[in-house]
Amino acid sequence: MELGNFCDRAPASGPAAGLLILPHFFLHACPANFFWEPYFGNSKVFDLPFPFRTGCNFCRVEQTWLGSKDCSKKILLILDDVWIDIDKKWEPFYNCLKNGRCGSKILVTTRNELVARMMNSNDSIPVGQLPYEENWLLFEKIAFFKRPPNDYKNLEEIGSEIVRKCKGLPLATVTIGSLLRFKGSKEQWQHVLDSELWKLENVQKGLLTPLMLSYNDLPPMVKQCFIYCSIFLKDYEYMSKNQLIDFWMAQGYLGLEKNGENKEIIGKEYFDHLMTRSLLQENKPCSYKMHDIVHDFAQFLGNNECLSVEVHGVEDPITNSSHDKVRHLMLTVDGVGPSFPESTYRLKWLRIEKLVNLRRLQFETFDRALLYMPKRVEKLTGLRRLSEFVIPGGGDHDNKACSFEGLENLNRLEGSLTVRGLGNLTDVSDGKLTNVFKNKEKLDRLHLEFYKSEEEERLGEDDELILKTLQLPPNLENLLISRYRGNTVPSTNWMTLTKLEVLTLRACSNCKHLHHLGNLPFLELLDLTAMSSVKKVDDDFWGVESETSSSSSLCVHFPKLTHFNFWDTREWEEWDCKVEEFMPCLAILSIVRCPKLKALPDGLLQRATLKQLDFSESPILTERYNKETGEDWPKISHIPYIEIDGISVQDEQ
Structure with missing residues (x-):
């Protein structure tokens, strides 16, 4: 029997609103040779699709239900809001579906991404937020049902604002629309618009049930982490995974179980729990957000213990008596003028006098706004x-x-x-x-x-x-040095940095020598930028010329280096490389804004490991290695990927 598992992963607040549409759609769109009998319900509550009560199991249900049907027709089975993500519970259920005709289908909606993965579906459809226009049509059909035209005219503008407040969440739209359906006055609609959703009794009940299912499905420690996410401002779109994990770690949420396991690994597991249940959403690459209503729900669960405020001027932003229970505060001071709000000291549950146990201190400053570290840090x-x-x-x-x-x-x-x-x-x-x-x-x-x-x-x-x-630090992996004025980098004491993988020297304007860097055993990326005193790069520049007369001539310099960048070095004219064992693993070479550089070393260009070469704003190199007219194009033509002045001239990867 062929079963096409069609998994529909619904938004964070659940697919309950979809029940208004699914039956109607399939009753009219289902082919005639399908056996159609809709079964909806919450499988988290009963551990089974809705009509199957506690005490039944999948196999016995299917033997009595599907087994008694006409097997000459295909079966279309719809399971709504599924939460069971354990393979062993689904296996007997799958076996019982063999009574159906080949080509039978299963449509599943779920808020748990693990369910969709478990079913091995090739047709998983992530459902995002509804566009405003579609959300308005849904709201309009419910809230304005059988209303006279005058009501529509008077209430349309407020209704439009209410729909925007729902932020594309159908469940919120249906719940609030149902509430307003029986409220006729403009004042009543305005009250709903101005109110916090969780203070409206009917709205609270409508939204709380599906969201609470998502929340209750979380492991106990992850529940604390979810509530703590409400410390970010509503509509904050740049939530970072690492930032969140750092905050959880500072609160001790990651250290109460799994003794000995890396806390960052535990934090990533907790983060994945929130993502797979759509309680957090990816906004942009490497940044995440929380839907407004999910944010309100987290604050509701946390009893408003988390607060985030912005200070823009002299006016004190913390005046509301509802802030008396605040234990966690994110304070954003905008610019130099605003001062620390005195009302912060009135938050009796916010301990700001004794900071001996402080674990994280982060300053998000621009243009060197922070002038010094206060005493006793x-x-x-x-x-x-x-x-x-x-x-x-x-x-x-x-x-x-x-x-x-x-x-x-x-x-x-x-x-x-x-x-x-x-x-x-x-x-x-x-x-x-x-x-x-x-x-x-x-x-x-x-x-x-x-x-x-x-x-x-x-x-x-x-x-x-x-x-x-x-x-x-002995375990340093990434080192950046900027605005250094020395003539050379005294790197002899760096030979203990056996884990250093990335080294960047930026705007070291007087530096003319980089002795001994080639001895760093695990360096993979070297980035040299704005070395304005460099005119010639040769063995003496790297400090290897005097070594060639001894047995050290057999040493490998930069043995693991794969990526080398040399940028913004405008006085650089010559690059000579006589040492044979030099950057033997080099794969990527990038030269940018080096207008006086005459040529690249033939020895480096002949490396079989070199897979990518790019140079730009370096006119002499552009002319010398031009694919059509350059005299030295044959020296680089074997490199799979070549980019010159931002244009790919060869791509054989």
């Missing part, structure tokens, strides 16, 4: 995540600021950290900086910015001494 020894640490540039800030050495106490930091203002350091010669990063074993991404607040020129020797003194 070094006392926050429980911090796991710190977005940036700013070293002040003198003036009155020094008396208020935490010193750079204070960062040494925060050894539980993990993930990524940006340190700005290294150029402001004045006392770097006594070794006080040695241990700032040394014991931060969980820090794997680091950005060191040698920015100086005051305009006067600083000495490159100071920057070199800072970089030489710092012992970088």
Whole structure:
């Protein structure tokens, strides 16, 4: 028997509204040779499709129901709002469907993506939000049913706003439309428009039941995570998976079970639970959102303990008495003028005096708005995540600021950290900086910015001494150094960075040598940008020329490097490579805005591993390697993918 599993995954708030349409559609569209008998209901409540009561099992039901039907016709079986995602429960049910004629179909609606996957359907249709026009037609048929024309004219404008408030969710449209069907005055409709949905009794009942099914299907710990999502502003479209997991981790939601398992892995599992049940929706690549009504539902469940407010001026935004129960606050201060709202201190359940257990401190600033780190930040020894640490540039800030050495106490930091203002350091010669990063074993991404607040020129020797003194985190995987003024990178102490995979040097304007970088054993990507003092890149530039006379000539330089970028180096003229064992695994080479560079090294171009070459805004290279007229086109013609000035001239991948 051939069964075409046709899985329809409905939106987050469930497909209940679809029941108004499904029977009518199939009664008129179903072919004559199909046996049609609709069965609808909630399989989560009964653990079976609706008419099958508790105590029955799929197999016995099908033997008595399907087995008694005329098997000369095909069977069209509709199971609505299915939640059972356990294969063993479905297997006997499938076996009983063999009584149907070949070509029988099953239509399933579900809010759990795992159900659709389990059924191995090739025709899964994700159902998104209804466009406004279609939502209005649905609302119009219900709310204006048998109303006189004058009512339509008086109520149409308010009705339109109510439909927009439903945000494309048919369930909300049907529920509110049914409520308004028996309300005739404009004042009554305006009251519904102005009210919070969960304060309208009939609306609450209509929306609560299907949403509660989604919520109750979550594991206990994931329920807390779902409620906490309401800390974001309604309509917030840039919710990040990693950001959410960090927040959950800071609340301790990921550490109460599965001892010993990586908390980030647990967080991703919890996130997937919310996604597969459509309680979160993908908005753009790598960003997510929560439907307004689902957001209201999360706040309703959390008893308004989560609050997000924006401060735009001097007016205090926290004045509503309903905020008395707030325990979690996301405060967004817009610009430099607004101050911290004093009403925050009146939130008696929000503990802001003792922060010794603070785990995450993130600053989302632009154009270096953060001028220094306040004193006693070094006392926050429980911090796991710190977005940036700013070293002040003198003036009155020094008396208020935490010193750079204070960062040494925060050894539980993990993930990524940006340190700005290294150029402001004045006392770097006594070794006080040695241990700032040394014991931060969980820090794997680091950005060191040698920015100086005051305009006067600083000495490159100071920057070199800072970089030489710092012992970088031992498990570092990604390192970015910017605005460094030294003549060379004293990288001898970097040889302990055995896990470093990505290295970026940006706007290092005085740097002329990059000695010993080729000895980094696992470096995969090297990105050099705006190296304005570089004129020639050769073995001396990499610090390998003096080694060629000894047994070290057999050493492999950049043994794992696959991707090399050299951008915005406008004085660079020559590139010479005499060492044989140099970048043996190179796969991608990118040269951008190097207008004086005359040619690329033949040895690199002949690498069998090289799969992609692109260069742009480098006119000499463009002429030399032109596919039609370039004298050196034969030297690169074997490379599968070549892009010149943004145009693909060869694609044989």
